[in-house]
Structure formats: structure tokens, C-alpha cells
Amino acid sequence: MQTTAYTKDILAELGHTMEQIDDTEAEKLSEGILHAKKIFVAGSGRSGLMAKAFAMRMMHVGLDPYVVGETITPNLEPEDILIIGSGSGETKSLLSMAEKARSIGAAIALVTTNPKSAIGQLSEITIDIPAQAKAEGTSGKSIQPMGSLFEQSLLLFYDSVILRFMDKKELHSDTMYGRHANLE
Numbered sequence: 001m002q003t004t005a006y007t008k009d010i011l012a013e014l015g016h017t018m019e020q021i022d023d024t025e026a027e028k029l030s031e032g033i034l035h036a037k038k039i040f041v042a043g044s045g046r047s048g049l050m051a052k053a054f055a056m057r058m059m060h061v062g063l064d065p066y067v068v069g070e071t072i073t074p075n076l077e078p079e080d081i082l083i084i085g086s087g088s089g090e091t092k093s094l095l096s097m098a099e100k101a102r103s104i105g106a107a108i109a110l111v112t113t114n115p116k117s118a119i120g121q122l123s124e125i126t127i128d129i130p131a132q133a134k135a136e137g138t139s140g141k142s143i144q145p146m147g148s149l150f151e152q153s154l155l156l157f158y159d160s161v162i163l164r165f166m167d168k169k170e171l172h173s174d175t176m177y178g179r180h181a182n183l184e
Contacts, residue, residue: 009143017131017153028125029109030164037079042068042097046151047085054158061162061171068097078105087150089117098122111157113150129153
């Protein structure tokens with residue numbers, strides 16, 4: 001099979017997966033971000049990389065996001081939101097963060113393939129991405145290895161949340177360049 005054929009298959013999988021995401025929950029996340037005092041993102045492995053990309057875009061639109069675990073991350077407070085990207089929704093370190101956030105009274109949002117997971121049970125907002133996670137036997141089947149479909153869908157979903165935020169705030173892409181890194 002040619003590389004372009006694989007690309008077409010991947011794009012078809014992404015399209016099918018993204019069409020199944022519940023817009024109601026996505027809108028709740030957009031509103032949660034709009035009303036939060038501070039925004040925290042977390043994920044493990046490649047999902048963590050998607051969270052960092054999401055934080056960067058939020059900064060570009062004028063928000064003040066933080067990546068959990070970075071040295072400059074402040075304390076979480078009741079008016080804040082913690083957004084976790086986790087295919088399984090069971091990653092122990094992320095579950096511990098969610099439990100701490102719950103005890104503080106902050107809002108918790110989970111983007112996952114497993115909305116009934118332990119983290120899902122703690123979350124006020126749960127976005128179900130019906131993609132294959134790392135382990136076989138999870139929701140969705142993919143030609144791609146491990147959690148690739150989930151991680152790609154996670155990035156696309158996060159970018160769609162940014163577009164929704166830009167729409168609500170009447171922001172345009174050209175105004176975001178003023179916040180782009182200039183020490184590169």
C-alpha cells in the first residue's frame with residue numbers, strides 16, 4: 001500500500017471519529033474555559049503533548065493556560081478548570097490530579113475514549129472521542145497503532161474548541177500572531 005493510501009485511510013478514520021463527538025459537551029467545555037479564572041491542562045505521553053499544543057493555542061487567543069507539571073504552574077483554586085486528555089481515563093497520575101481538583105472544588109473536564117472511567121466519574125464535563133485507545137478491545141477500531149487515532153482526534157478536538165472560542169470572542173487568526181513566540 002502506498003503512503004498516500006494510508007493517509008486517505010487515516011483521514012477517513014479521523015472524519016468518522018470527529019463526526020461522533022457530542023457538540024453539547026464540547027460547548028460545555030468552551031463555556032468552562034470562558035468562565036474559569038485559570039485553565040490547567042494535563043495528559044500523559046502523547047496525550048500530554050496534545051495538551052501542551054492546546055495550552056499554546058489558548059495562550060495565542062489571550063487566555064492564561066498552564067500545563068500541570070511545569071515549574072511555573074501556579075496552584076489550582078475553586079474558580080479554575082482542569083482539562084485532562086486521557087484515552088483510558090484511568091491513568092493513575094491523572095486520576096490523582098482529578099481527585100485533588102475535586103477536593104479543591106475546581107471544575108474537571110475529561111476528553112477520553114472511556115467516559116465511564118474513574119476520571120470520568122469525577123468530571124463535570126466529559127467529551128467522548130470514540131477512537132481506539134492503546135489497548136485492543138476499546139471503543140473503535142483503527143488501522144493505526146496504539147492510541148494514534150485518539151491522539152490525532154484529541155488535537156483536532158482541541159483546535160475546534162479554539163475555533164469556537166475565537167468565534168465567541170470575535171477573534172481572528174491574524175491577531176494571534178502578536179502573541180506568538182518571538183525568541184525562537
